[in-house]
Amino acid sequence: MGVKALLSKPLAAYVHKKHLRWMENPVEAQQAVFRKIIDKAQNTLFGRDHKFSGIKTHADFVKAVPVRDYEGLNQYFNKVKEGERDVLWPGTPLYLAKTSGTTSGTKYIPISKDSISNHIDGARDALLAYVYETGKSAFLDGKMIFLSGSPELDEVAGVKTGRLSGIANHHVPGYLRTNQLPSYQTNIIEDWESKLDEIIEETIDQDMTLISGIPPWVQMYFDKLIRQTGKKVKDIFPNFSLFVYGGVNFDPYRKKLFESIGKEVDSIELFPASEGFFAYQNEQNDPSLLLLLDTGIFYEFIPVSEYFNDNPTRLTIGEVEVGVNYALVVSSNAGLWAYSIGDTVKFTSVKPYKLVVSGRIKHxxxxxxxxxxxxxxxxxxxxxxxxxxxxxxxxxxxxxxxxxxxxxxxxxxxxxxxxxxxxxxxxxxxxxxxxxxxxxxxxxxxxxxxxxxxxxxxxxxxxxxxxxxxxxxxxxxxxxxxxxxxxxxxxxxxxxx
Structure with missing residues (x-):
């Protein structure tokens, strides 16, 4: 066993113990997040416009801050893009995550110095939860591929801007850099098919142990590998043992993906978005995802049946029920306030709070x-x-x-x-x-x-x-x-x- 695999086990135990504190006190953890972000944003433009200084309870927040999507908050996002300070969160963002919008064109979601750890630690902790539960850590000593967007960043009003996956690429821990593929030069290729050809050249003779990406694009990678070698993926990468994915429901792709691999491998589902890293699968025998309640994000949940009402019910974590479809609304230390991210979720457990992503509110x-x-x-x-x-x-x-x-x-x-x-x-x-x-x-x-x-x-x-x-x-x-x-x-x- 290599050094990385060996050292990951005590780290996994430490992170698990840390998470147990908020898992056992979920309502208190969310209340602490709520109080902290409201207090810190009081003197921002948004905080002054919505009288944050007078907000003491969730009921106060509901009265002061309506639920809005990107278009509803556009006047504030535009000021951020123009370089104004203290608009949604103190100072200026560390990054702007660029993502496609349905009606507003390209969206720019702020990521602050306070919120970047949510994105990075969430992905790290998902892997450590797997190590803690299964005891398997050898994958950390092999090569890992992350099929993602380009890490090349532009600037908007002096703020670095790019796809979330590209931004996250700049924060891969140093101890994993030597394991990471593809190379930076390959990762910045914009044309996907050309990029995929280069990825195959860089990985085909490597000891790949972890592969991560959105299932349909990973399937394209596997299809090209199989066509080029005439072998199943397990024969190309005999130590490949862990598939990490997010963004779509895996079930429709599972059969074909595992057929391409030639065997079933362990998998971890993540729930990341430009607005935050919300949840991850922490048990192999349970496909639902553990909702992260102490990472700077305050959650509200609107029953889908009420979503388009003028004054929908806005529930906090202690009020949700198992089996009900909710629209997910977040406020965070990135400067998002009662922001509807567009996803719907359904809780499978409340001890701890675990959920599945059930769809998109507009789909x-x-x-x-x-x-x-x-x-x-x-x-x-x-x-x-x-x-x-x-x-x-x-x-x-x-x-x-x-x-x-x-x-x-x-x-x-x-x-x-x-x-x-x-x-x-x-x-x-x-x-x-x-x-x-x-x-x-x-x-x-x-x-x-x-x-x-x-x-x-x-x-x-x-x-x-x-x-x-x-x-x-x-x-x-x-x-x-x-x-x-x-x-x-x-x-x-x-x-x-």
Whole structure:
């Protein structure tokens, strides 16, 4: 066992003991975060505008600070981008994390000197939690690949700016730098396919032990490796033992990914975003994620059924219930205040507080009043694939088709298979049954002949890759929306196929 693997075990035990203190006192931990960030931001522009000096309780905060998304806080973000000080948080940001917005174009999310540790320590602690639970640490002595965005940073009003994954790349601990791949020169290549070719050249003969990235882009890496060598990944990298991922639900990609590897390996799911590192999987036998409650982020939770109300209920950590879908709202030491990040979560446990990411608040289909969400289409697809063992899924998305003729509308599932079903109509029938089980409104529309049963449209191999490439969103941290309430993505895919 190498030095890194050996030293990681006492460090993992220390971090676990530290986390137990807030895990056993979650409400108090969140109250301490709340008080600290409110007090520190009192004299900022936002703090003065919202009378932070008078905020003593969460009820005061709810009255003073409405829930807003990026567009709602744009006047403050613009001042930050222009170089003004003390706008949302004391001083100026350490970084601006650049991310794609749906209506506002490119978004710039501040990361402060106080909040950067949340991003870096969260990823570190996820690995240490794995070491503590399993006792496995040998992966730390091998090579580790992080498939991410470019670490090359620009400047906006004197503040370094780039993708979150690129910013994080600059904070990889020194003791892991010698293990990290790809090289900086390769990582800054903008064209994803050219970058992937270089990554393969740099890694194909290395002792890769950990691979991290968003599953569909990792699958592309594996596909190229297999084509080049004619071998499964386990035979190329015999010591590869840990897969780390985040950003999308792993289940739709699991079967094909492990088939490419040639065996199952341990995996850790992370819940990172430009707005903060929120949670990670801390137990191998439990896929849900431990919510981090003492890292400078104060959480609020809005029941999804109330999200679009004028005055939705805003719950704190001690008030949530298991099994309810909530929109996640954060206030933090980065200077975000009652900020709706767009994700929905569902708690699986409250001792400790653990959750799953159930979807995006803006990603749904309700063209006919059914309000089908991402969690439901993924569960329906996973259950159906499980009944058709020959099927390997590459990617899919769902969109409504609205007809002017009564009873002629339907949901269109655009699916790219690595291995298609032998009986596509039976697969489609089962998929519709599974969705009917999961969403009673959809079932009522089907049984009432308001909607036809879903239409399965098989796309040619490479359709999603080609479409994402045409949009400049191939690779990195980009994700395909699982479903949409309009046909922009669906029509784009059909035109590109």
């Amino acid at each position: 749904y289909i309700s063209a006919f009043g059914e309000h089908v969400i991402g969690e439901e289409v993924e569960k329906a697809m996973n259950a159906t694939v499980g009944l058709f063992p020959e099927v390997e899924l590459t990617e899919f998305t769902v969109a409504p088709y609205v007809s002017q003729d009564h009873g002629a509308s339907y949901h269109e599932w655009l699916v790219e298979f690595a291995k298609p079903p032998l009986n596509a109509s039976a697969f489609s029938e089962e998929l519709d049954k599974q969705l009917c089980k999961l969403n009673t409104y959809y079932n009522d529309l089907i049984t009432g002949n308001i909607l036809q049963k879903l239409k399965l449209t098989q796309l040619a191999r490479g359709s999603f890759r080609n479409y994402m490439k045409s949009q400049g969103k191939l690779g990195g941290q980009n994700k395909v929306p699982r479903l949409s309430n309009d046909r922009k993505l669906a029509d784009g895919l059909l035109e590109a196929k």
